[in-house]
Amino acid sequence: MDFLIFKAPILMVQASMDGILIGILFALIAYGMALQWGVMNIINIAQGDLVILGGYIAYTIYLWGIHPAWGVIISPIIMFFVGWALYKLVINKVVDRDLFISILATFGIAIVMQQLMNFIFGADVVVAQSEYGTTMLFDNSVTLPNSKIFSAFISVLYAVALVIYMKKSRLGRAIRATAQNARAAKILGVDTEKVYAATFGINAALCGIAGALISITLTLHPYVGLPYTVRSFMIVIVAGLGNLPAVAVSGMGLGLFEEFADYILGTEFRIGAVFLLLVLILVYRRFKLSRKREYLK
């Protein structure tokens, strides 16, 4: 094998570090997807576009001269209301229906969002400069941008905060009750409509955080939302709904896979590799289940 990565083992360390740090970010998005999937039983194709929108909010703040790191506080607040509005406009009509309807409807939303972002923010690839500098490890042979470390730290912080919130708060309990049995929760006085709206809002807020972090660590472009959707979908089907440690681990695994695919196959095949991995994971699970004469539900 004459790939560069096998000749220079130090690159493996580099790729692993990058992969894990980015993977934590993916896990945060996947957590939002698992939340809405588990509670509302919808698959949101617009998830990635919500992420990108959150990123553009942080980027706008950056353009106004405020440090983009403030985006991780401002962007989720705005995105919560965006999510709430989306729920009231569209999502509440697809909650109880066939999953394919929710897929198609959110696909429509994704197209609209992409195009509107293209109008408002332009079709250029943008990035917000955090100017955090880089950390050098192992005699300067491994470079880690501090913004990536920052983003992983913030992701973990928010994820832990959300877990505690879901356990302790009244709304969190209502959300979990609705996820278990919406009808029973309704009978016991939970306003499920409000719970659904809040869930979608929280999911959008999580996307907002992730987007703000992506705006300083990676790049933003109006049409790159779909890969984020697919990544989070992949993480959720590997980890299962409501299994947070597994979401974190498979997020990191995906990050590792991507970085290594990037080094071995080349950057032009990176997105292709992600989508192909999705197909492979689904097919693998299908064959594993078919031995027991079951199928993915």
Place this chain on the structure above:
Amino acid sequence: MMKQKDLILYSGLIILGLAAPYLFSAFKVQLTYLCVLIVLAMTWNLQGGEMGYNTFGNILFYGLGMYLTASVQVGMFFPLAEWTEAGGEKTFVHTTAQYFQGIGVGLLVSAIVPAVIAGAIGYAILGLRGHYFAICTLGLGIAAGEIAGGIEIIGAGQGFTTPPFPAEIVDLEARGKFFYFLSLALLIGTFVFVKYIYGSRFRLILNAIRDNEDKAEAMGIQTMKYKIVGWMCSAFFCGIAGGIMGGLIGYIDSTDVAFDGREMGVFMVLMAILGGKGTLWGPVIGATLFHFFKEGLWTLILGWQYVALGVLIVVIVIYFPEGLMGWLREKYPERFGEVIDEKDRKAQVELK
């Protein structure tokens, strides 16, 4: 036995189809698009409407057909790598005979290879159900586009110029007519095939799979076999449609023309749903309406067309999931051969 009314309808449509390029000679390209869109909607309907396997991945076969036709057409006579290397500059020129031989063989290959591929991956993919199948096929379509964009021999990111129409034919109208009649032939072939399926046992099996796959299996139907055959039928016609479009457009780009999930991939789902899933005429009507709407409004709302498209998807999916035919069926059930027991209807109303 074809009824007299049907006979008049079909012969009228065929005459209209044959006369269309002469009647509306300025719109030949649009008419070709229409034929291809109808074919795509009908084949999607076979898959999503009849079998209940909603796919976003038929664009895979469409794009494959496009690349295969062009590659065969070039590769039969000239070295393919040099052709794509040259890009826009034509170092090789097809003679008239070479062009038509090439496109004929190319279309044949573009029909067979996607069907074979559908059969090969069908066993793995069609074991997935419902939304997993939808997302998996979405992934397949996009992965194909991304991978095709990285392969050098078919032009990679800079695209693939398909052979130009032979210059020896001086008639300026010839190119448009050629592609129109090609697509019309494909449309008629597809329609006849789908109509045949609608009258056969195969359709009943597909419907059984859609309505309850477990029960169908329990009744002794080898569901996997039929699912694969159904998908192969879809892939066969999608491949030819892609090949024709490749020749018509004259330029293949991996993600914007061939594996164009954002446009064609969505259009075919939308058209079938707009017209009515699971009906013979639904996709035809849906595709025609959609095409008129698109061509009429696209230029008026320049720049906003994707916003309109997205809103259209949301509105159709939420408010008209049964489509036009479904709506008509609810309104005039007698015309669809449904007998309604008035007493039963009243009893149901009272129950509500």
